[in-house]
Amino acid sequence: MKNFLLIFTSVLIAVLGQLSMKYGISRANLVAGLGEISSVYGYFVSAFTNPFVLMGFLLYGLSSLFWLIVLGRVELSYAYPLVSMGYVLAVVFSWLLFREHVNALRIGGLVVICIGVTLLSRS
Numbered sequence: 393m394k395n396f397l398l399i400f401t402s403v404l405i406a407v408l409g410q411l412s413m414k415y416g417i418s419r420a421n422l423v424a425g426l427g428e429i430s431s432v433y434g435y436f437v438s439a440f441t442n443p444f445v446l447m448g449f450l451l452y453g454l455s456s457l458f459w460l461i462v463l464g465r466v467e468l469s470y471a472y473p474l475v476s477m478g479y480v481l482a483v484v485f486s487w488l489l490f491r492e493h494v495n496a497l498r499i500g501g502l503v504v505i506c507i508g509v510t511l512l513s514r515s
Contacts, residue, residue, distance in 0.1 A: 395466045396513060399474045402458035407481040409451030411489060416444025418490075473512050476505050 420442050439445050462471050480502050486492040 395462065395471075396474070398458060398462050399466070399471055400477065402455050402462055403475055403478045404481060405451050405458060406455035407478050407485065409448040409455060410482060411448075411485055412444050412451060413448030414486075414490065416442040416446075416448060419444065470512065470515065474509060477509055480505055480509075 417439060420438050483494055483498060483502055487494045
């Protein structure tokens with residue numbers, strides 16, 4: 393159970409990092425397409441000076457530190473498939489926080505992932 397909690401913590405922090413980056417990019421109005429090379433530079437400067445984007449990278453780094461602990465304790469063939477919990481968390485939080493549309497097909501996919509994670513965690 394302790395190893396599962398470490399894996400879940402790593403995954404949750406990574407998802408929070410993704411959400412933070414998404415929020416930061418959305419607030420900076422940087423989601424528009426990139427046309428010229430000069431706009432690519434401006435895009436990255438704006439993105440990497442946004443505090444939410446930077447927080448997202450920090451959280452992602454913290455998640456990696458937890459993942460290193462996981463790799464030292466758990467078989468990779470057990471731990472890595474559990475990373476798919478991040479897909480479930482990302483969809484749920486995106487729906488709750490960003491009001492993204494989640495259709496029946498996505499929900500069905502999430503159910504399949506949850507069944508797989510449950511079966512894997514019992515092995």
